[in-house]
Amino acid sequence: MSDGHKAGESATRNEVTAMREAFKDRWLQVGWAGILALGGAAGIILMVFCVASFVSTVGAGLGPLLIPPVMAGVRGLTQFYREAAGRRLGANVVSPYLPRPDLASARSWPARQVRLTGWIVTDRATWRDLVWLPLNFVVGVPLAALSPLFVLYGAYGVLLPVTYPLIDQQVGAGDPHLLFLTVSDMPRAFLAVPLGLLVAGLGLWIAPPLLRAHARFTAALLGPTRGQLERRLARVTESRSEAVDSSAADLRRIERDLHDGVQVRLLALGMNLTAIQRLIREDPEAAEALLLETKESSGKALNELRDLVRGIHPPVxxxxxxxxxxxxxxxxxxxxxxxxxxxxxxxxxxxxxxxxxxxxxxxxxxxxxxxxxxxxxxxxxxxxxxxxxxxxxxxxxxxxxxxxxxxxxxxxxxxxxxxxxxxxxxxxxxxxxxxxxxxxx
Structure with a gap:
């Protein structure tokens, strides 16, 4: 077989593999869209618990007991959506919450709960999360659910040749429909197969753009606000200046350690070796004693170098x-x-x-x-x-x-x-x- 035929077969196999991977990726995206839709429905349940916990604060003063665990569930759900949006958009959607307060200094469990509840309630991001829950159900769930519903509806049409006889045997069951097609006999049931494949294919095709739209919607509502971004930029600018100063101080420390420690020992080693060279013929015993001293100094210099390297970046x-x-x-x-x-x-x-x-x-x-x-x-x-x-x-x-x-x-x-x-x-x-x-x- 010629090299040209081998190259052609290899290219064909690569194309088939790429198509298979793309098809598999579309199915995964449809499944992921279904998970996001179910999460939106779970958000409504959490919203009910949130309302109950805040109402209980007014009615029975149970807020410190109920609000922290309920809002932990809400924040866990919103963080899941932030991470999903970040992966889809290729950029991290930063959590906008205020830093967690110091709870260890609280003297008792009720005091810790009160402090934790205050941190949650006074954080603006908490209220944005609560606004997002119903909005996600109204906007996000349809965006996420449309693709899986198309695929399921298409699968229903593809399976009509199998399910129609069972439906037809049921007394009082009407004729099934697929879009504009009314299935009243087996030939029409088989006509539903290509129509179902078309609907399912449409569901696979619309999955990526709908997921991107869902990600942009999530990032807009759950990401940091403009004010938070400006404060973060100010902190980054300040920390960058401090990092530069810290790096300069570290370099000065390393230079000082080298100059005052290792460099002095190496100079002493050089002087000792010169003295040994002079004494080795005139006074061998003094040369041997000085050689032992030089050996000990070289070990100390090596240990100082190791300590210096460990202080810069430990090998372990x-x-x-x-x-x-x-x-x-x-x-x-x-x-x-x-x-x-x-x-x-x-x-x-x-x-x-x-x-x-x-x-x-x-x-x-x-x-x-x-x-x-x-x-x-x-x-x-x-x-x-x-x-x-x-x-x-x-x-x-x-x-x-x-x-x-x-x-x-x-x-x-x-x-x-x-x-x-x-x-x-x-x-x-x-x-x-x-x-x-x-x-x-």
Missing amino acids: LADRGLADAVRALAMDLPLRAETDIELPGRAPASVEAAVYFAVSEALTNVIKHAVASRVEARIRYERGVLRAEITDDGIGGADPSAGSGLRGVERRLSAFDGIVVVSSPRGGPTMVVLEVPCVLS
Whole structure:
């Protein structure tokens, strides 16, 4: 067989594979549209619960008990739609909610519930979610449901040759219809097959544009407002300036460490080697003693270089990821340290480095100031956010504004739109929470 025939067969197989994949993708989009339509119907049920919870606040004062779990369901549903819209539009639809308040400092469960309810009720994004629920049912559900309904209606027509005899045997059953076609006998039932295929094909064809329209509708109602975007832009501008200053400070520190540490030792090594070269014939014993001293100095210089490299980017972080790097940190602590880390993948290298050094700084603060006997590091990835919690049983009283450590952590994470929350009442315990939005590989 000639090369031309082989190339032609290969191109044909590629075309068939591409068509098969495209057909499969259309069916997946129709299925996804059906899920979005069902979610819109579930939103109406949630809206009923929301109304009941807010009414109960006025009538029986049960708002702090009912509003948080109900709104957690609403926010879970809206976040699902944001993520779906982001995948369809190829751009992340950012959650517009205010940062979660510090609940650890509340003295009792009722106080925590009241604070949580206040955070929910005073957030404008909460009320936008509640407006979105009925609007999605009126606008979003038809957009999502139209394609699956066309496909189901077409499948009904394709199956009429099988189902018509069963319908015909039922007493009092009327003749089935498919669009303009009334099926009153088997020949007409077979005529419904190509008409059903046409309707189902139309449903497959309209699925992508309707899903894009649904995504734009969702992003417009559930995405951040113009004011929120402007505030975010201001924070990004400020954090970028702080990140540049922090990077410059890190470079100066590295330069100082090299100049005052390793460079001095290397100069001393050079001078010792020159002296050894001179003494090796005149006084071999003095040369041997100086050689041993030089060997010891070279080991110290190597250790200083390793410490410097570890301070820039630890090898374990690059090789094995954030989870193992934090576990290695915990193993070196001079107190009881526990880790609870579950990460389904790896964050971008820059995010991993920022979170690693932030956790390292928090653990260092525990050693220096907390007078603690136990510390726990917990890291999770949920809903597009990498979250780390460092908790100790020390004396508490940590104040981010009183020192440069936690302030440096804030600057480091702000470059990635991250936040730091510290809860440290007098007498302890102290909890430092770090959150960085990112995507895991």
